[in-house]
Amino acid sequence: MAVNRKVQTLDEFTIQQLRDVPNATGELSHLLRNIGLAAKRVNTEVNKAGLVDILGDVGTVNVQGEEVKKLDVFANEQFTGVLSHGIACAGIASEELDDYVPFDDVKSNNSKYVCVFDPLDGSSNIDVNVSIGTIFGVYKRKTPIGTVVTKEDFLQAGNKQVAAGYIVYGSSTMLVYATRRGVQGFTLDPSIGEWTLSHPDIKCPEKGKIYSVNHGNFFQYEEKVRNYINECQHKTKANGGPYTQRYIGSMVSDVHRNLIKGGIFMYPGTTDKPNGKLRLLYECNPFAFIMSVAGGRATNGKTRILDIEPTELHQRTPLYIGSKLMMDELETYLNA
Numbered sequence: 001m002a003v004n005r006k007v008q009t010l011d012e013f014t015i016q017q018l019r020d021v022p023n024a025t026g027e028l029s030h031l032l033r034n035i036g037l038a039a040k041r042v043n044t045e046v047n048k049a050g051l052v053d054i055l056g057d058v059g060t061v062n063v064q065g066e067e068v069k070k071l072d073v074f075a076n077e078q079f080t081g082v083l084s085h086g087i088a089c090a091g092i093a094s095e096e097l098d099d100y101v102p103f104d105d106v107k108s109n110n111s112k113y114v115c116v117f118d119p120l121d122g123s124s125n126i127d128v129n130v131s132i133g134t135i136f137g138v139y140k141r142k143t144p145i146g147t148v149v150t151k152e153d154f155l156q157a158g159n160k161q162v163a164a165g166y167i168v169y170g171s172s173t174m175l176v177y178a179t180r181r182g183v184q185g186f187t188l189d190p191s192i193g194e195w196t197l198s199h200p201d202i203k204c205p206e207k208g209k210i211y212s213v214n215h216g217n218f219f220q221y222e223e224k225v226r227n228y229i230n231e232c233q234h235k236t237k238a239n240g241g242p243y244t245q246r247y248i249g250s251m252v253s254d255v256h257r258n259l260i261k262g263g264i265f266m267y268p269g270t271t272d273k274p275n276g277k278l279r280l281l282y283e284c285n286p287f288a289f290i291m292s293v294a295g296g297r298a299t300n301g302k303t304r305i306l307d308i309e310p311t312e313l314h315q316r317t318p319l320y321i322g323s324k325l326m327m328d329e330l331e332t333y334l335n336a
Ligand code: AHG
Pocket: 095, 118, 120, 121, 122, 123, 124, 214, 249, 250, 251, 252, 254, 277
């Protein structure tokens, strides 16, 4: 088989980046590598999701004698397990767990990063073969290296992230991650099990034609939001339209598409849930970081998402995120 050396792997890319940073320790590269490893395991399981009914229902014992777990529980165990056994993460907080988890062993306590994640995003789409994802954010801990991490290491504003990313388990599987230096997209080559650089230096187009929102909640949104959605529906060619509506119901897939094509994604507060549905730490902050490095923006309607000081691990926030000029236009409605 001919060797294709045009392909650059995730490891090669992060090691090459290290060469430009004189005092780098390689710990972040190691952490990304571990996230990539956990994601590959989840990917394998996601690809088998349709077989659960054949191999055994959730909660039953499958043909290998293993208990069949819900995919979001499985994903959570993979990410937590891989990161706790690595040397580059001192603890995690996950959407699936009530509290944060300090790893509390010598090698973990000596690492400088903590990680927050939504192990499986879009879980309502698992059973219907629609793209789902994983979202993660990485922070430098606030407590001293060598000690056990505490809650304050996780309750940091999104602007303190050193890296953030997501995996989309779609028609192909992609890992996209951002540091302050740029956003890079890698596609999994399943034949060799490697993440290969396919989307270098992703920039979100300043303007797009896609708006993504759950229209079913329309009459529960506040008037200013409804006015903006009306505007999206009435765009003519003369003022940049017509817009098109796309809403998968997996935030990872919806925001990934809008990041690449240009667009705006909204999960506003509703009369029942004034803070909306999405979690600040596990969903909004990582995407706000990625989008801002890519040239876009994210807000809760009043404050930049990245500037919100979290008070609880699982707090929710309304979210508006996307292309810069579309966000500007949205804000003329929200500030009216
Ligand atoms: P999760 O599966 O992690 O609970 O997240 C699902 C989220 C998000 O991915 C998506 O954008 C949103 O829920 C969709 O919610 P609605 O069905 O209320 O529109």
